Amino acid sequence: MKKSLKSLFLVLAASFSLIGSGCDKENNMPLYEDNLIESLDALNTQEIKYLGRYTKTEVNGKNAVYFGFTNTGFELFVDVKSETNSLSMSLYSELLGGAETQYLKTYIDGKEDKKIELVAGEQEIELYKNLPAGKHTLKVLKLNEASVSKLGVYEFSYEGEIEFYSRTYKEEPKLIEFYGDSLTCGYGNIGTPDIKTFRTQDEDGSLTYAQLVADRLGYESSLVAWSGIALSEILAPYGVDMMDHYNTVEGTIPFDMSKSTPDIVVFNLGSNDDGGYENLTSEQRELGIQEFIHNYEIITTEIKNANPNCVFISCYNMCFNIRNALVDAIEEATDNLNKKYGENTAFTLKFQGNQSGANGHPNLMGHQMSADRLYKFIVDNNLNK
Numbered sequence: 001m002k003k004s005l006k007s008l009f010l011v012l013a014a015s016f017s018l019i020g021s022g023c024d025k026e027n028n029m030p031l032y033e034d035n036l037i038e039s040l041d042a043l044n045t046q047e048i049k050y051l052g053r054y055t056k057t058e059v060n061g062k063n064a065v066y067f068g069f070t071n072t073g074f075e076l077f078v079d080v081k082s083e084t085n086s087l088s089m090s091l092y093s094e095l096l097g098g099a100e101t102q103y104l105k106t107y108i109d110g111k112e113d114k115k116i117e118l119v120a121g122e123q124e125i126e127l128y129k130n131l132p133a134g135k136h137t138l139k140v141l142k143l144n145e146a147s148v149s150k151l152g153v154y155e156f157s158y159e160g161e162i163e164f165y166s167r168t169y170k171e172e173p174k175l176i177e178f179y180g181d182s183l184t185c186g187y188g189n190i191g192t193p194d195i196k197t198f199r200t201q202d203e204d205g206s207l208t209y210a211q212l213v214a215d216r217l218g219y220e221s222s223l224v225a226w227s228g229i230a231l232s233e234i235l236a237p238y239g240v241d242m243m244d245h246y247n248t249v250e251g252t253i254p255f256d257m258s259k260s261t262p263d264i265v266v267f268n269l270g271s272n273d274d275g276g277y278e279n280l281t282s283e284q285r286e287l288g289i290q291e292f293i294h295n296y297e298i299i300t301t302e303i304k305n306a307n308p309n310c311v312f313i314s315c316y317n318m319c320f321n322i323r324n325a326l327v328d329a330i331e332e333a334t335d336n337l338n339k340k341y342g343e344n345t346a347f348t349l350k351f352q353g354n355q356s357g358a359n360g361h362p363n364l365m366g367h368q369m370s371a372d373r374l375y376k377f378i379v380d381n382n383l384n385k
Contacts, residue, residue, distance in 0.1 A: 034077055034165040042089075042155045047166040049075040051141070052222045053260070055249045059092045059152030060122060066153075068094075068146030068250030070185050070205035070223040073104070074153070076138040077165040078131070085160025086129045087138070092152035093118040099200050102149035107139040112206075115143075124157075131162075143205045145185040146250045147226050147240070148198075174384075176219045177262035178210045179246060179299065182227035182361060183318045184268050189367055191358025198227065202358040209318070210266070212371035217384055222260060226251065230272035231295050235280070235288035239272050246299050258306040264383055265303055266374070267296070267314045270330060274322040289329050296333035304341060311345060311383050312337060318351040318370050319362055349377050 037047055043056060043063055052072035054065055067073075076087075093102060100120070106113040106127055116125055127140060142151055178184050188195065191202030205211060205223065214221035226245055230236030233243070249255045273292060277285060303310055314330045316322055330348055337346035351373060354366025362370070378384050 032167050032169045034167050037164045037166055040164050042153050053249045053255055055253055062154055064152030064154050068150035070145050070225055071141050071211055073141040077167050079135045079163040080131045080133050081161035085131055085162055086126055087158045088124055088126045089156050090124045090154040092122050093120055094150040095120045097148045099148040101200050103143040105141050105143055105206050109136055141206050144200045144203055150250055174219045175262045176214050176264045177222040178266045180225040180268035181229045181272055184210050184223055184225035185227055187227050188358030188361035189364055195358035207364055209367040209370035213374050216375050228272055231269045232273050232288045232292040234291050235273040236276040243295055257302045261307050262310055265310055265312045270316050270322045270326045271319055274326055289325055292329045293333045313347045313349055315349045315351055317353055319355055320353050
């Protein structure tokens with residue numbers, strides 16, 4: 001019989017009774033506590049662990065948890081009691097810009113399980129089937145960027161005997177947040193050079209340099225990225241303005257920046273600003289560069305006000321070599337941060353270019369090279385301490 005997770009579980013213990021904890025074996029200290037959930041509602045964001053930025057709103061006439069940025073999703077903590085079981089999700093898949101599909105990826109205990117294709121509109125999908133008996137961490141990630149796809153989660157349902165938990169951490173997991181363009185979204189990273197247009201099937205956010213670094217560090221991630229986005233509207237009047245998106249849930253709905261508490265922030269911007277530079281007058285170029293630097297300060301000030309210990313890394317040249325004027329602007333913005341907040345607040349990092357994916361974007365090797373370089377930089381400079 002299929003059971004709605006909005007119904008009450010019958011339990012002998014009181015609400016949220018302690019059922020287990022993770023342990024730091026080296027120091028014999030508990031890392032978290034798991035609590036059995038009596039009444040689990042997908043809309044109860046206090047009990048369901050949603051990843052990245054999200055909000056609760058009405059989607060297609062129904063209340064939903066709504067998100068769109070790359071690698072947003074959720075985790076479920078379960079104890080499977082029966083051999084035959086399944087877990088499903090009722091959702092709304094919103095597709096934009098001519099996209100016909102978007103994709104989810106599921107994980108069991110940190111290992112990739114399967115990729116799920118979604119079409120437009122309301123649908124119910126099976127996330128897991130016949131999970132092994134025992135306790136598991138289940139994760140679902142949205143692989144495509146918010147410019148072409150958004151997702152509303154209505155509710156979960158299940159078959160078989162499964163218990164669900166909320167999790168309370170002794171110390172909140174560390175967070176690395178990325179602000180970027182198509183490079184951070186993973187545009188074309190699983191495509192081939194002969195593909196000259198954008199397709200959702202060629203993009204996998206879970207295999208970007210950003211997610212690879214977060215996973216290797218053991219950090220949670222937040223990717224605020226959008227293909228075509230630029231930091232200066234003057235330099236790139238044809239594109240998407242980061243200043244309209246950086247403080248949103250998914251590109252349109254305002255986000256309270258004080259709720260995001262990254263330990264490390266990575267900027268990978270400049271490629272789209274570079275694209276408009278050539279067609280501008282000298283005066284426009286200078287104004288655009290100054291706007292680029294000024295907008296860096298606006299975003300970093302908001303982040304720093306909420307997170308005094310946060311550090312910044314500005315990366316560039318992941319796809320192609322941006323012009324020296326923009327590299328100099330990134331260096332100046334970095335110097336300004338260090339003067340304002342103290343030495344070793346901000347850093348710059350040059351990547352090695354790669355255009356071997358779809359439509360001139362980096363392929364998986366390019367993302368792996370950038371991930372290796374960024375991870376090494378973070379560790380070598382003790383920024384993960």
